[in-house]
Amino acid sequence: MRSFAGIVTSVTLPLLMVALLVARPVHAQESPLSAAVRSSISPERLDAHAKVITSYERPSGSTGENAAIDYVVEALRAAGVPVEVHEFMGYTSNPVSASVTVPGSDWNPDAITLAFSGATDGVEGPVLDMGTLNDLPELEIGTGELLLLRDASTFSNVRGKVVIVTGQPRNIPTLALQELGAVAAIFINPEERLNDLIVTSTWGTPSLMSEHRLPTLPVAQIKKSDGDRLRAMMESGPVTVRVSTEVDTGWKPLRLPVARVMPTDADDSTPYVLLGGHIDGWYHGGTDEGASNAAMVEMTIQFHKRRDQMRRGLVVAWWPGHSNGRYAGSTWFSDTFYDELRTRGLVYMNIDGVGQIDSDRFGASVSPALSALAVETVQRLGGQEIRPGRPGRNSDQAFNGVGLPLLQFNHSRPNAMGGYWWWHTPDDTYDKIDFDILKADTELYVSAISEFVAGPTLPISIEDELSALMDALAQREEASGGALDLSEALGRASDLAGMLAGREIRTGERAARAQEHEALLNILRPIHRIMFVPGSDHHPDPGIYGRPLPGLEAAAVLAQSEPDSDRYRFAMAQLLRERNRILEALDEATHAAIDMFQGRPRS
C-alpha cells in the first residue's frame, strides 16, 4: 500500500473550519503577556543574579556549582515560584593536570588535559605529525555503536606514536587515534591559548551500550607557539615526547533545579515549553553561562507573576553535568521524565552564551518547524534578517528522541574584535557580560516563549518540516549514488504535505481550538525524531551528526564501495533498517493527521 491518501479522502471534512494550518506560524500581534514580561526584564536585576552566580567556579558536582544552585533556588522561592531540586549520581570527569615534555630537553610547555581523557603517569613515543583535524582518517560510527575506520590500513604508521595535530580536541579524532593504536594525542590549539573541552563520544551517563566509547587514550593540549616549537624540533630529526595526564573521572552527586510556571487553571496534562541552560561551567563561566542562568531566573520570575495570562506552562531547568559530564543533567531529565515530556512537552528551548560584550550579529539554531518563528522574532525585536541554522550537538540537545522541536538564539561578537575568544578559558568572567545586550537577548526568548504559552495556536510549521525532510531524503538518495531507493518515503512525505496543504483544522464541537492545534505535535514528533536521531529514539547516539536524517549517514558508503564488498552489504543492511524506521514514522505522522482532521487528537 502506497499511502493513506485513500483513507484521507474518505474523511468527511467538516464545514466548520477555523485555523489555517499553513498560515504564518507567528501571531501578527505581540501578546500582552510578551510585552509585559519583556518590559519587566531589567539589566540591573540580571546583573544582580549574574554577579552572584559568576562569583563561583562551577565544575559540576563542586561546592561552587552547588552554591550557585542554592542562589537560583532561593531567588525563585523568594518570588513564590515552585521549584524542585532533583538529585542523581552523574558520571563526570574533571581535567586535573597534564605535562608534555621532550626527555633530555628543558622544553616544558603549558599543557592541559581534557574531560574524559585517559589517565597516565607517563607514556613516551616518537612524535607523528598528522597536520590538522582535516587530515585525520574519517571515522564513521554506524548507527551509533559500531566503529568503522575507513582505510585504516593506510594509517598503520600511527601505532605506538604520540600524535600531534592542530585543532581543538574533539571526541571523534580521539576515538580514531585510539583505534589506530596511538599511545597519546596532543592537540595544538590553533590560537595562543588553551580551551577546556571534553573528548568522550558518550552522551549523558554512559550505558552498557555506549561505555566502549569512553576514551582510554591520554589526551593533552598545548598552545600554538608551543606546537610551532615542537614542529621546529622535529625538523632536525625524530623527537620523542612524554605525556602524562591526570583526570578526576567518576560518580558525583549532582543537583538539578527545575521550576514549574503553570497557568492558574493547569492540571497534570497541561502542555509546557521546556527552557534549559547549564548551571555548571568552566571556571567562573561569565557568558558560558552565568549570564544565561541569570536570564533564566528573571524570565521564570516574571512569567510566574503573570501566569494568569498563560494557556500553557513553562518548565525551566538549570542543567548540571553539561561541561564535564557531556550533558549528564539534561539527559538524566530526558530519561527520567521521558513519558511526561512525550505527552506534555511542546518545544525545547536552549539558552547558552548570550549577553556577550560587543555582540552585534543575531542568529538562531532551530529545527525546520521553528525557523519562521526564529526569523520573525529576530526581525521584530532585533531588526535583523537571519538565516537560522540546524542545531548542532554541542549543547543540551537531549530531547531529540522525545521529539521536541529545538530553538536557540545566538548573538555573536565581530571576528575583528576576536570573536568569542574567552570561551572555555579562565578569562570567561563577569566583566564579559553586557547587561543591556543580555536584556535584548533575553527578550528574544520571552517573545518566543510567549508565542507558545499565550497564543491561541502554536508557532510551528509542519509544512517547513516536511519540506526539509523531502530535501534531506533526496540528498541522501543522491549521496548513495542512487543505490538506496527512498522513493517510497518521498512519496509518503509528499502525500502528507499534500494532505495538510491548505487544509484547515476543524474545531470539534467539544474540543477547544488550542487543544486541536496541539495535535499538530503528534504529526511533528515522529518526523523530528527521524530528522535528528539515528537508530533509536531511546538510547542517546554519539552526538556527532550534523546533517538531517542522521540514520542514513551510511548512504555515502554505497557510492564509495564495491557492491559485492562486505562494507557495501553491511551498509545496505543498516540503511534498509533505517528506511523502515522512516516509513513507520511517516505512517505515524499521517495517522496523527487523519485523527486531527477527524477531530480526535491523540494524546
Ligand SMILES: [Zn+2]
Ligand atoms: Zn555553554
